[in-house]
Amino acid sequence: MEHEYDLAVIGGGIAGLVAGTIASESGLKTILIRKGRGATSYSSGAIDILGNLVESQFPLSPIDALSTTGVIRSTHPYVILGISENNREVHTELIVQRVKDSVKWLQRNLDGLCAEFTGALDQAMEAITVLGTTKPTCFVQKTMDMGNLVKDHDDSNLLFVDIVGHPDFNGRLAARTYAEFQRYADKPVKRVSSCSITITPFGKPYNISSVEVARHLDHSGLPKEALSELRKNIENTGATHVALPPVMGIESANTVLQEIAELGVHPFEVLSFPPSVPGMRLQQSLDAMYLESGGQMIVGHEVVGYDSADDRVSRIIAKSPHRKMKISATSTILATGKFIGGGIKGTESGFKESIFNLDTVDLNYNPTDDLRPQKLTDRVNVQYEGHAVFSVGVPVDRYFRPINYDSQVVYENVFAAGSVLAGYNYLVEKSGLGVGLTTGYTTGLNAMKYIKEEL
Amino acid sequence: MADYDVVVIGAGSTGTAVARDCAMRGLRTLLLERDDIASATVGTCAGMISSGLKYMDEPEIVDMCSDEVVHFLRIARHIIMKNPILTPMLEMSDLSSGGNFAEEYSKRAESRDVPPVLFLTPEDSREIEPSLNPEIIASLYFEEYFIDPFRLCILQALDAKNHGADVKTYCELVDIDVKDGKIVGVVYFNRITREEKRVSTHIVINAAGPWASKVAKFAEAKVDLRLNKGAHVILDRRVVNVGVIAKAVDGRMIYLFPHENTTLLGTTAIDTWEDPDTLTASHDEIEYLLQSMEWVIPSIRDARIIRTMEGVRPLVADWKIPEGKVTRGYEIIDHSSQNIKGLISFTGGKLVMCRHMAEAATDLAAEMLRVETECKTHLEPLPGNEDDVDVLALAKEFDISQHAVERLRARRGTETRMILELTKDHPDWKTTICTCEPVIEAEIRYSIRHEFPQTLNDLRRRVRLGTGPCQATFCTYKAAAILADERELSGHDFQLDILDFLSERWKGKRPSFRREQIIQEEVAQGMYACVGNLDLTLGSVYTRKPWEDWS
C-alpha cells in the first residue's frame, strides 16, 4: 500500500520533531519516520546554543557568539540561517532573530511538559555537571535551574547529594571538583560539602540505575528516610543550595524538588551523562509536542530506499523488522543525525550520508568521501579543538538542501536539518541542540514554502 | 650489610618472575618498575604460553616451552584457557614450516594434555569455524594454552611481595652505583613522590626488556638488542570459535585468537629504533593483518575493531637474518665478562619462558651470592590457584550476577570469595562499575587496596576495566571517583585521571578508527568534552603523553 503525505520527516531527534511540528501545525499532512532513539535522547538537560566559539579567544554570551559566527565561517549552519533572501549576504541580525524565534517557539511548545526549560540568550550559563565541572550553556531544564548560586556566590553554601549504590554520580568527588575549580576561577562559594541519601526502588542499596530512581520518585515521591537524611545534612552544613543527580523523576521532578525546597534550600539537578533521565524527558516532551500538532509518527522503521525522478525524491521505502512501507511525499526532511543517529557512516575508506548516499564534507566543506577517518582526528583525545571528524556531514545550499561536490542541489524537495549537517562541531562548540532546533525550525518552514510552491 | 641482595629492574613477565624466584629463595629483593606491572611488552602480547610451534628448528627450545606449559598449568590454572587452533590451507604450500612441524609438536603433546597435530577435512573445519573460506583444501588442528598476561605478572609480583620482596612501581632507575667493577647500589626516582632514593645491593638483574641496553648503560655495561615491534588488532567479542593461523602477505604466519571476551589479530614484526613509548600501530600494520587474514576468513573486515596495541620485542641481537629466523630462545648476560660484577641482563625470550629465565638468572645470582638454594617457582601455586571455585554457589550466596562472579573467578580464582566478602560490610560495593567486562566496585576497591594501582590504566591491567567495546566510555568517571575516593585525591587529580585514561584508550583506538568506534567516540566526546567540559577546563594543564607529542 502506498501512503501519501505532504511532508515526510526522516529522524525523530530534536531537528526532525521540530521540523515536523512546524509543518504539521500549519496544516501539512506530515509523517515522521523514526528508527530508534538518537543523540537527543542522550541530552544532559542543557540546551546548548553556542557555548564556546573555538575561533574566539574569549567567552561570549550566546547572542554575542552568534553575532560573531557571521564573520567567522560561512559553512556554519547558524551562518546559513543568516543568508538574506534579497542580496544573499549574511546578516548576523537575521541569525540572532531566527535563533530567538525558534527558541521562543520551542519554549512555548514545551511549556508545562517535563522538559520545560529556562535561561536567556543574552546570558552565558555555567551549569554544573555530574563530574562537578561546569559547562557553558544557555538553557537548562527547569529542574536544573541553579537559582542565585553563582550570582550570590559569596553567600552560597552548596551541598552535593548522591544516592548510595547509584554509580552514575559521586557527590563527594563532584563537590571536591566544584570547590577547587570555582576557587581557581575566583568565584568560590562560601562552602561546598556532600552527603549520601538512600533511595532503593527495589529494596537493594546497590546497582541502582538512574531511570529506576526517577520512576520510583514519579510513582512514590521522595522516601521519608531520604528526606530526613537530607534535612539532617542541610542543618549540619547550613546549605543554601542542593545539587542532586539528574534523576529526580521523569514527569514529577519539579514536585520532588519543591518538596526539598521546603527544607529551606534551592535544589537543582546537575547535568547528566547518558543513559540520561533529562534525555528521556526531552525526547518524551518533543514527541508529545509533535503528536499534539497532529503529525503522524511511524516508529521502528528505517528508511532503506527511495525513488527519484526529475531531481526530486518521489517516494521513500521504510522497513520494520518484517514489513515494508512505501511513502510518497511532496517534500522530505532529512534529520537523521550524525554518527550516533546513523545519518553519516564512516568506514575505513571514507564517509557517506546513509540514506540518499549524499556527498559529505567537513568543517570547511572539503570533501570527505575518500578520507580515512583517522586523518580527521587529533592525537590528543580530549582537547580544545576537538576532532574534525565530528564536523563531517552533508553540505547544503541556503535553503538547507543538500548539495553535491559541484555545489548543485541534489534533490530540490529534500532538506537537511540537525547534526547530519556539516560545517560545525557541536561537541567543542557546545551547540548540539541549538543547531538541531534552529535548523529543524528553518527547514520546516522551507519545506512548507516548497510544498506551497513559494520557495 | 647492603639494603638488598638483589634489585630487579623491570616488572614485566620476566622481572616479576625473577623477583618471585629470588624472594622465594630467601634473597632480599627489590623490584623496581618505572611504570606499572606489565605495562610494556608483555602487556601487548596475546597471552599464548606457546608450546614452541614456531620454533621447531630449535628442538631444545621446544622442549623447554613444552615443560613450561606444564608448570604453568600447575601453578596458574585459574588464569589459563585452552584454545583449539585451526591452520586452514588454501594450497599445500600454506603449511608453515614443512613436514617436521607436526611431528615435533606431536611428540611432546601428551605431557601437556593436548592431542597430536590432526588433519581436518574442509567440511569439518567449516563446521567448527563457519567463517572460514569455503575454498580451503584442509586444515591442521592443534591446541595451545593462553594465560592472562597481566594477571600473571601481577600475581608473580604479589607472590614476591608475600615472600618478602619490596615491589615499587612508578620508580625509575636513574643510576647504578659501581665500585671497583662491582655493583654496589642503585638510584631510583619515585615518579609519584618526585623523590630520588639510593639503595645498596649486591646484584642488579636487568629485566628491562626493550630498555635493557639503557639500563646496562647506567653501569657502563653493554647489552645488544634487536628491537622489533609488533601490532595487534583487537576485535570485539569472540568472533571466531577457535584460533586460526594463516600465512600473511609476506609469508610469515599470523593468527586470530579468541582471548578472554575479545579476539586478537596479530602480529606484525618490524625492526624498530624508535622510543618504544612513542609507538602506536600504523595503518600499514592494520592493513597487513586484515588483508592477510582475509584470505582464510573473508568476513574479517566486518568484525568490529575496538582498538589496536603495539609492543616491542627485545630480541637477541642476531642480525642480517629475517626477524622470524632470530632465535626465540633467551640469553643471560653475566656482565662479569665486561668487568662489571653483579650485573645480570636478559635478551630474547618469550612469555612462556619467563619462569625458566627467572630460574636461570636466580641460580646465577645465588651462585654470585654464594647462597645454596632451590627453585620452587614451578611447584608452588600462584595466589588464587589453591582450589576450585563454585561460581553458582557464590553468586547465590552473595546475590551477585553469575556472570560477574565467573569473570571475577577467571581473574581471581580463590580470591573471589575474599572480594565478595567485602560486600557484607558494604552492600553498595556490589554495584557494577564497568558494564562491559563486568567489574564490580568491590573488586576495584580490593585492587586499589592490595594491588598498588596508581592510575585507572593500572586498574585496567588488574581487573580488565575499560577493555570492552566501549573502551571505558562508561566506566571511566565512575572508576575515577572510586580511585580518587580511596586515594583521597583532589578534584583536579580526579579529572586528570579521567583524561589520562581516555588518552591511553585513545592511543589504541585512533589507529584503527572507523565505523562503530566513530559512533562510540561521538558518545565519549559528548560525555567528557561536551557535557563534562574537560576540553575547555583541563586543556591547558594536561601534559601530553610520549605518543601524543608532536616533536
Next chain:
Amino acid sequence: MSEEEAYEFVKGTLKEERIIPYKEDELEIIKSIEQCINCGICINHCPVVAGVGVDQFSGPRSIAVELSRSPPEFWTTGDKVYLCTGCGTCREVCPQSVNIPEIVNMIRARIFEHRPDLVPKELHKVLETIHAHEKAFAPWDDPEDKIDSRDMRLERLGLPLVDIESKESADVLFYPGCQAEEMAQEVKEAAKVILKRFDVNFAVLDELSCCGLPARLIGDEKTARELNTSLKEKIKSLGVKMLVTTCAGCTSNISDIAVRDNWDIPIYHMIEYLIEHIGIDRLQAEMASDTSATKITIHEPCHLIKHTSRQILDYAVEILQAIPNVEVITSSARDSCCGGGGMVAYHAPSVAKSVVGINLAAIDATSASRVVTPCPLCTATLEDNLYRSGIPIDVDDLTVFIATHLSME
C-alpha cells in the same frame, strides 16, 4: 588418526572448553550485536528493568556488551537471559538497532544444549508438552469438553459456528496458533466468522501444529526447526496463496521463518489482511450500527509492533474507528510489554507480574471499560492480571471484538 576420528576428537575438546561453534546464520546476529555502543537507552525503556530493576535483570545493554561476548561463559548467564520477555523494545529504541531478542534466543539455545540443568525446569515441562503434542498446550482430555467449551464461548459472544465447506483450492490458510486452537477458541471461531462474511476462500489445518516460537524461546532450536519444517510441509500440501493468523507471536515468528525457509507465501495478521485485502470501506459497511457506546483502550502486542511492524496497530485503530459507537482512548502504557512473552511467566511469575503491573496501572487510569488487543496471549495475560488486581475492565481479542460488532446478516 583418520580425519573422521580427528573430527570426533576435536568435538570432544570443543565440548570440554564449552565452545559451541556459531552457525552461519548466527553470524548475522553477532554482527548486529557488535554494533552496541553501551549507551544504555535500552535500559531506560526495557519493561523488565522497569518492573524489577537492573540488579535483578541487568538489561539489554548488559546482554549486548557483557553476557554475549564470550561463548564459553554463556552458561553463567542463565540467571539473566531467561528473564527477558523478548518484547523487542530495546531493539526498537536502539540507535544501532542491535538485535537483542535474537541474541537472547541464541544464548538460551547454547545453555539449553550445553547446560540443560540450568534451564528453568518449568520450561522443560513446556517442551514435554510440545514434544508430545506438537502444540504448546496439552489437548483436552475429552474432545467433547473442548467442543462444549467452544460452544459456550460462542454463545456468550453471540457468534455463530462457521463450518468450512471446502478447503480444496483455498486461497488463504487461516492459522489460529496454539492458544486460539486449544484455549481461546473464540478467537479462532471469530476469525472464521469474519473471513466467511467477506467471502474469503479459506482453509484451516486438520491437525494444527505449533509454529515453533515457544521452543525457540526456550532454546530448543532443534525442536523449533522440526516444527517449522512440519508446518511448512502442511502448508505446501494445501497449496494456499497466503497465511492469515490472529496471533501476534505467530505473525512475527512465521514471517521470520517463511523468509528464512523460502515458504514463498506472504504472512498476514488478520488486521493487515482486513485492511490490505478486504479494505476499510467493505469492513465499515458490514459493521453493526446499533451497538451501545463503548470506550475502549488498545494494548499493542510486542510481536506485532516491535517484531513485525507498528503499521499494523495503525491499521487496528483505523478498523476500530470504523466501528460505530466505539471510542478509542489511549493508555500511556499501550505499547508496553504485558509480561506474557519470552516464556518468563512460566518460571518467574513474579517478574512477569511486575512487568504487567505497568500496564494495569495505565489501563486503570483510562476511562475505558474494555481493553482490546490483537493477540490471544496478551488477552489472556491482561485478563488474568486485571481480574486478580480487582480492576473491573474486560479484555477482548481484537478479532473477537470485530466479529461481535459485525451487523447481523
